Amino acid sequence: MTNFAEREQYVGTAAGVPYLILPPASGRTEAPIVVGWHLFDAPRTESAFAAAMPLDGLDAWRIYLGLPLCGARKPAGGDEEVMRLGMEDAVRNLYGPVQDQAVAEFEPAVAAIKAEHGLTGDRLGLFGGSAGAAAALGVLAATRLPVAAAVVVSPLTQLRPLVAANGRLYGIVYPWDAGSEAIADKIDFVARAPELARAGAPLRLLVGELDDAEAIHVPAFAVRDALAGAGVEAEVTVVPNMPHMLVDPPGDEPAPQTDHAAAADRLAVEWFAGRL
Template sequence: MLDTVQFECWELLMTESGTAAGVPFLAVPPEGGPRADTPVVVGWHLMDAPRSEAAFAAAVPLTGLDAWRVYLGLPRMGARLPAGGMDELMALGYEDAVGLMHGPVNAEAADEFDAALAVLRERFGARGPLGLLGGSAGAGVALEVATRRDDVAALVGVSPLVQLRPVVTTLGKLFGVDYAWGPKSDAVADRMDYVARVGELGTTPTLLVVGAQDEPSAFLEPARELVAGAAGPADLVVVEGMGHALAEEPGLEPAPQTPHAAEVDAHAVDWFRQHLGA
């Protein structure tokens, strides 16, 4: 766990932030310095804490990885929250969690990725292998992007949204909402069923990290099924004592890394080093 001095020093490493093709980003340079062949790892945060690109970078900084680490903000989150802030976003979730929140966030983030990546590669002169990182909803985005591209050299999903239906059921129980499925929401759930679509990942090396205290039916079981069906290298790590979140609330600003997040970080770094050569 970082103490105050270490955390302030870590913040100084955050060398650049801004937007790339309209997408908010925060970038951390490679440990060995920029090179043309430097790998690029792009990550998306959770809707749970940490729920912004800066907070996710603090929770999972990929310490020691010799790669550009770029953290993107999800649509409708962080700097792109609706006018009413988190209250409005939560209201949309109560109204229609699939049609107004999970479905659009996943699709819009994946749709905007190619243009953002092109800008980032040009900006940093980084032409090396591509890795993807995501937490929860952000892991769903990473999986969606990997189904669309053939150049993803490694993927790490943490507390991953692998199947939408069991996640909506779990959230419904938590918030007392009985979600009414229909043809449109069923189509979104089918698209966001990466167990059923695992063949579209090709041979992308995929690591899924799930907390032992997270809801098994919504996160652990789908992750286990995806790993079992993967054509390429795949592994599942269960972190004892960890729930769904990777940071303390409110999760909007960078905060000291928790012990569980540090364990996640170490697993992610090992996977990316193995498959990106970073």
């Protein structure tokens, strides 16, 4: 397997958003474009996510965007400050602002990247992992651009059960109030399924066999059922032996692809190839 650092790739910043691009083997500037966002957990940068899920074999430009408050955009104090913000109020300090900013900056960033690299393809796919999956779904619900297909991995589809799961992990009970409830409503793609359905993009949700049932599995199946009920193609696939993380922590730098990440990658390529 080619070392990730030796692969053809382009890195830069567009509209303030750090990105990495893996070009298609064909090099066609008119090839489809697939845009993805990494996890909060490993892999937690655009380069690490690209190494874990390079979507090899797909004739598309794969654009990996960095999430706000992650990677090159971590606040002063780095991981310790991110942890402090999360322990203080993960909903208000992390999930809410990251989601809002990722959705808001999507169209300007993609337009700038297309202009800089001369990309002319009009077929668009979206994908992401965990918090990056929530970003992808938020964009799908909000963007004015037509989306042909989407894939989400270890997906955050409902914030409330994820916060409850993290609370069990850290031994805390999150104090919901009107402000945080409003954020949770925004990151609830079961309730927002009608918005996803209006976009009409076929959606594959890849959940790890070893991931949290209440936080990840149950909401993913609920999203699938809601979309299917609205006549939109949607599928949940359980990836054997896959935990929530795709690679070992910390996940900042590109690492060799794990077996379960490779399995998720193949399933994503299969979905996009048949629809882009």
